Amino acid sequence: MAKYDTVRSDLAEKIEAYINQSGLSAHDKLPSERELSALWDVNRMTLRQAIERLVDEGILYSLHGSGTYVAPRKINRNLWQFLSFSDAMKESGLHTHTTVISFRKMEANKLLAKTFSILLGTEVVELVRIRHVENEPFALETIYLPSCLVPGLEQHDLEKQSLYAILREVYRIELTKSKQEISITYLTEEEASYLGVAPGDAAICTKVVTATEDKLPVEYTIEIARGDRCMFSTILK
Template sequence: MNLDFILANEIKYIITEKQLKEGDCLPSERELCAIFNVQRLTIRSALHLLEEEGLIYSKPKSGYYVNKPRVVIDAKNIASLTNELFSMSNNVLTTLISFEKTEVGKPLISFLKLPIGTAVYQIRRLRIVDEEPVCVNMSYIPAARCPNLEEYDLEKNSLYKILDEEYQIQLKKSEQYVDVIYPELEIFSLLKLKNWEKIIYQYGSVFDEEDNLVDYSKSYMKPNRFMYVS
């Protein structure tokens, strides 16, 4: 293992040992060089690895600081994104961008695997944590499975909780895929990105106990606020 990777793990230990929180400053490069008895170039390489991981961020002529905590998502687990966001902070808001009833057309048929013309709800939501937009989510729900879904408040309630409690739909299996992409202009604007950088793109389907489609969703996430495990 390269020395910069080893040092990156050691700096993680310092963050944990000193119980550094979001916004706390790390020891300076000079101090880290003295602690580990290495050259500044090696320390900078280790710090850059932690920046790429989203654990820390830098301020010019100031130093390195602990970043905001990230949501850890298990790609194999069926879970409400709302609940996972609350693991990050108690200050979580959902803004409903749009809710409309549409029909399956050619662009969607390969994903939804439903006959052309099937009625589906298209739901677009923006997730905000600590006043920062972190995720844009789009869901396609077969309308026949949950009539009058538009009557429920999707800004204050979890979609999956509504499906479970109001429509008795039990989620059983999830097929999810994760990629890293450059966002379209609308997503760039909604997430208030400062630089044209790649973001996390998760897409896939959730099925009930009889393997019927319940939800096909696409999520666009800030990479510094989410981490995936499998």
């Protein structure tokens, strides 16, 4: 069994090398199994299992009756750096843009009142927006902030300007700490329509409370990111 796994791993690496050396991009089609089997002189069952491994890893995807294609690059969200979404994507060399879906003022429910240590019914703002990476929808964000901390926030261009930059430069709020909860969820019809995928697809749900150095909670964000485009990494010491 160990020998079989080694052969399969070597073949998966050959496929990855072929993709890079051939200059294939996201959604480009691979040659047929017959052609690849002949290229490396392996049987098609071994090749198919190597392809399945790469599909599981999100490097390839298959369409029934059509063939195997290069999957879009997964977007790494590292958990050891405190960075805004825009800064994290910029550090990875990725282009982003934002679409605002809605902005409204509302009364804090029990969850928000507890999160921000404010009275039930206190006014908060809710910002809903889509984050695009390389011109493809990647995540749906719902952001809450106490209105008293950000008067006039709606006057700023929340599609072109970084929210963290606005907080820092306009409201003199420096965010330095965050608490994150990460779980798997499945997209509703509305969420799927915003992200350009099918209802019921798996997604990554990240709930984040961000605070200042003196532990004042300022922002509560619920991010629903496409499961086919997202991965997380961290460093343990």
